[in-house]
Amino acid sequence: MNGIVDIEAVKAALRKNLKESRQHVGIRTLDVAFFLGMSPSAYSYYESGRSIPTLDNLLKLGALYNKGIDELLGWQDIVLTNKAYNRYNAEHLHAMERAHEYELLYKEKLNNITNEPLREWIEDELEDLTANQVQQLRLLWEILKLKEQENNN
Numbered sequence: 001m002n003g004i005v006d007i008e009a010v011k012a013a014l015r016k017n018l019k020e021s022r023q024h025v026g027i028r029t030l031d032v033a034f035f036l037g038m039s040p041s042a043y044s045y046y047e048s049g050r051s052i053p054t055l056d057n058l059l060k061l062g063a064l065y066n067k068g069i070d071e072l073l074g075w076q077d078i079v080l081t082n083k084a085y086n087r088y089n090a091e092h093l094h095a096m097e098r099a100h101e102y103e104l105l106y107k108e109k110l111n112n113i114t115n116e117p118l119r120e121w122i123e124d125e126l127e128d129l130t131a132n133q134v135q136q137l138r139l140l141w142e143i144l145k146l147k148e149q150e151n152n153n
Helices: 007-025 029-036 040-048 055-065 069-073 075-110 116-127 131-152
Strands: none
Touching (some): 007 069, 055 069, 075 116, 075 131
16 A cells, blocks of 8 residues: 555455445345346446446445445545554654754754865765665764763763
8 A cells, every 4th residue: 555545455345345235234136236227247246346336326335235435435444544554654754854854964064074075075975875874873973972971071
């Protein structure tokens, strides 16, 4: 899943829910087909997943089974899956934004280095680093500063 509704998952949920709903009510595919005004084989395509009901037929099926279209489509499961996916993306995006902030901070600090060859070398190395690598570099730098403070005390 890539954050967009997975159509195959919707089709599978619809197929399953149509069949289970019909069986729960205790009617035959012939009865449902007659209710919808279609041939039994055309309706069986819905339950087998070879065809998707029109919006009109979804509304009729929802009324017949006393269910909302969202229930027939398995929408609740899809929404929960998307929420989990979107939460992961939000956490990942936040980490990338923080890494970018650290990258900008280091570039600012580089401007304060008076040794020109050293500064140019560091700038060249930083350009090739990803945002995550810059964040790792920042953590390493903080550790080195702490060790230096311990040695000075």
